[in-house]
Amino acid sequence: MKLKIPNSEVQELLSGKTYDFPKYTTQLMNLANQNSQGTRARIVGQMSDLIQEFEGSLLSDWEKWYLEKHPDSIDQATERVFAMITLFKDAILQIDKETVRNWIEELVIIKTFSGLKFQEAILKKVANQFNKSYRLATPAEESKGIDGFIGDVGISIKPITYKVKMGLNEVIDSPIIFYDKKKSEIVLDFDFSL
Incomplete structure (x- = not known):
């Protein structure tokens, strides 16, 4: 039973x-x-x-x-x-119907897009820091571990947790921008200059 x-x-x-x-x-x-x-x-x-x-x-x-x-x-x-x-x-x-609609629009459209496409924001922020242009990588460039370019330098973007795994199997020859996605911000960590 x-x-x-x-x-x-x-x-x-x-x-x-x-x-x-x-x-x-x-x-x-x-x-x-x-x-x-x-x-x-x-x-x-x-x-x-x-x-x-x-x-x-x-x-x-x-x-x-x-x-x-x-x-x-x-x-x-x-x-x-x-x-x-x-x-x-x-x-x-x-809270009225318009407030609810705006909240849903922000969640579904804006937060989804920026949550999944934040690499471009990272590239743009760092490029602005060096007063350079930026662009996202092509699929062929991505296959080589490059997520985008700042000026003419290929850049890889990895989560901060990747630092622990570095040296395991993957070799990345390009500069790396590490990020830590917090609740209210993305913290960037990199040690290169362009």
Whole structure:
């Protein structure tokens, strides 16, 4: 016989409590919590350490023990998350159909293109740094490990993680621009001059 116990039922079996949240509200509260960092360790404690430190076996004992150690943490976390929910309410009122369309257009058109074609932006930025022209490589040039040219110099563009692998199998004779794609920027690293 196989039995499945959904997480919500595990919680109910252990606590005797059930929570019923209106549709979509837990998703919004999760997002508000992420943005406000309401349940970070500095607010509610490091849970993985606390549960190891706790010596009891009953939920009621855990609740009492936890609240003695962190008496204000639930209220502090609640205030932080609720403040973010309030900001969300204000933001939601500013979203109209045109705003949604613009967001989707930016995501599908602009971010997809720039996310996949950022090599040209790298070439252009470095070329501007040296006051040179640039161009993308032809397929034949790409087969030789060249991603583009700055002036008449063939350039290879590789992720920063490639530095670790250098010297394995591939030999690249052209200068290399290493990049590290961060959430809000691309950090370039190169040690050549043109």
